[in-house]
Amino acid sequence: MPYSLAENPEYLLHRHWMERALALAEAAGQAGDVPVGAVIVGPDGTAIAEAANRREQDCDPTAHAEILALRAAGQALNTWHLTECTLYVTLEPCAMCAGAIGLARLKLLVYGADDPKAGAIRSVMNLPDSACSNHRLSVMGGILEAACRQQLQSWFVDRRVDRREQPS
Numbered sequence: 001m002p003y004s005l006a007e008n009p010e011y012l013l014h015r016h017w018m019e020r021a022l023a024l025a026e027a028a029g030q031a032g033d034v035p036v037g038a039v040i041v042g043p044d045g046t047a048i049a050e051a052a053n054r055r056e057q058d059c060d061p062t063a064h065a066e067i068l069a070l071r072a073a074g075q076a077l078n079t080w081h082l083t084e085c086t087l088y089v090t091l092e093p094c095a096m097c098a099g100a101i102g103l104a105r106l107k108l109l110v111y112g113a114d115d116p117k118a119g120a121i122r123s124v125m126n127l128p129d130s131a132c133s134n135h136r137l138s139v140m141g142g143i144l145e146a147a148c149r150q151q152l153q154s155w156f157v158d159r160r161v162d163r164r165e166q167p168s
Contacts, residue, residue, distance in 0.1 A: 011143075014110050017041055017088040018144045020050065021112070022151060024065070025090045028052035029155045036091045036152075038065035040073040043084035049073035065089060066097040070104050082106050090148040092119035092141065098127040101137065108138045112148025 017039050024037025033053040042048040051068030055061060066089050074080045086108040093101060093111065098120035101109055109121065109128075120127045121139055128137040 013045075014088070014140065014143045017047070017086075018090070018110065018112055018148070020047070021065075021088045021090050022144065022147060024050055024052040025148075025151055028054070028065070029151070032056045034152070035155045036065045036089065038069040038087060038089040040069050040082070041086045041088065042073075042077070048076045048085070062096065064094070064097050066093055067100055070100055074104070080104060086110060088143075091115050091152065092121050092123055094118045095120040095125070095127060102128055102133050102135045105135050106137060108140065110140045110143050112142070112144050113152065114141065114145075 021037040021039050024039070025035040026037075028037060029035030031052075031054075033056045036053045038051050039047050040049040049069045049072035051065045051072060053065045054063040054068060057063075066087065069087065069089075070082070073082055073085060077085075080103075082104040084107055085104075087101060087106050088110045089097075090112045092113065092115040093109070094115070095118070111121065114123045116123050118124060122141065127133060128135070128139065
């Protein structure tokens with residue numbers, strides 16, 4: 001008897017890790033950064049690194065959740081070769097992050113919401129499949145897409161409201 005997507009063990013696993021990434025993103029948003037969270041799961045199925053955006057907190061334009069998680073995973077595994085790892089991130093990676101993901105040789109990228117402004121996986125460009133990429137990355141988009149998109153949209157709406165309420 002066939003089972004629904006909601007019962008698919010692989011989908012449930014991806015959903016579990018994306019929920020963790022969403023929690024990290026929420027913390028980033030509360031700290032004043034764009035709410036993006038990332039989790040890297042190792043070959044044994046356990047989280048080896050996680051991070052949230054920290055550009056505002058660290059005054060660092062490269063402090064995207066994906067970059068910070070890749071750095072932590074490399075340190076945890078004592079190698080930059082993350083060939084058996086999966087990265088879960090709430091928003092489609094930008095060009096900088098897509099380049100770093102390719103260089104890390106990740107096995108799989110799973111992301112939530114497409115980024116129609118800066119997405120470098122499939123929305124604006126497809127860096128992993130371009131001629132400049134020497135690593136073929138498996139990609140799965142749309143896991144908890146609505147929740148990821150809603151979190152980002154709500155954060156930006158709240159920021160606009162806060163700016164309107166501040167005295168000039």
